Amino acid sequence: EAEVAQSPRYKITEKSQAVAFWCDPISGHATLYWYRQILGQGPELLVQFQDESVVDDSQLPKDRFSAERLKGVDSTLKIQPAELGDSAMYLCASSTGTGWDTQYFGPGTRLTVL
Amino acid sequence: GENVEQHPSTLSVQEGDSAVIKCTYSDSASNYFPWYKQELGKRPQLIIDIRSNVGEKKDQRIAVTLNKTAKHFSLHITETQPEDSAVYFCAASTSGTYKYIFGTGTRLKVLA
Numbered sequence: 001e002a003e004v005a006q007s008p009r010y011k012i013t014e015k016s017q018a019v020a021f022w023c024d025p026i027s028g029h030a031t032l033y034w035y036r037q038i039l040g041q042g043p044e045l046l047v048q049f050q051d052e053s054v055v056d057d058s059q060l061p062k063d064r065f066s067a068e069r070l071k072g073v074d075s076t077l078k079i080q081p082a083e084l085g086d087s088a089m090y091l092c093a094s095s096t097g098t099g100w101d102t103q104y105f106g107p108g109t110r111l112t113v114l
Numbered sequence: 115g116e117n118v119e120q121h122p123s124t125l126s127v128q129e130g131d132s133a134v135i136k137c138t139y140s141d142s143a144s145n146y147f148p149w150y151k152q153e154l155g156k157r158p159q160l161i162i163d164i165r166s167n168v169g170e171k172k173d174q175r176i177a178v179t180l181n182k183t184a185k186h187f188s189l190h191i192t193e194t195q196p197e198d199s200a201v202y203f204c205a206a207s208t209s210g211t212y213k214y215i216f217g218t219g220t221r222l223k224v225l226a
């Protein structure tokens with residue numbers, strides 16, 4: 001069964017450093033999502049792509065976060081500079097982008113900022 | 115904006131008992147309601163979903179009910195087992211946007 005892949009699984013960094021996370025969606029899925037999940041809370045959407053285009057980035061802190069999906073397949077989320085409050089789980093999900101659309105999640109990257 | 119409230123935040127039940135988790139949504143245009151289970155350190159996984167054209171859906175020990183008038187939906191787990199212990203998230207979505215709004219989660223503990 002195809003799954004969403006993410007790397008790294010864990011990342012520890014110091015504040016003010018740059019970090020990057022990678023996501024490979026299920027093959028053929030047009031829509032890709034990046035979520036941030038703080039411990040004890042539900043996932044919060046950061047950015048949504050339809051193919052290579054950003055559909056929604058209203059909750060993305062654009063002064064420090066950026067995301068790209070250049071060829072409409074895999075995607076990278078970057079934080080620069082990282083802050084203590086960025087410590088969280090970063091989840092990637094993908095969906096077909098048509099009809100009743102189930103999102104399938106990757107295993108996530110747990111970021112710790114020291 | 116759209117908001118989804120989920121209750122309770124924690125729930126402990128004895129093995130074999132039933133568990134009910136409730137969610138309320140604010141956007142009347144929402145028409146798709148998935149439920150995810152997230153075990154410790156693992157990815158959220160879809161366990162059941164319901165669309166606004168039906169009031170109830172069942173899959174073995176799991177069922178979801180939807181009341182569109184009241185804008186709430188519930189997850190029912192019967193004959194709970196220790197492996198049901200996890201965090202459960204509800205979500206609401208509107209077709210065409212493909213955007214989910216998640217609830218805050220319910221930590222279910224099934225006591226043996």
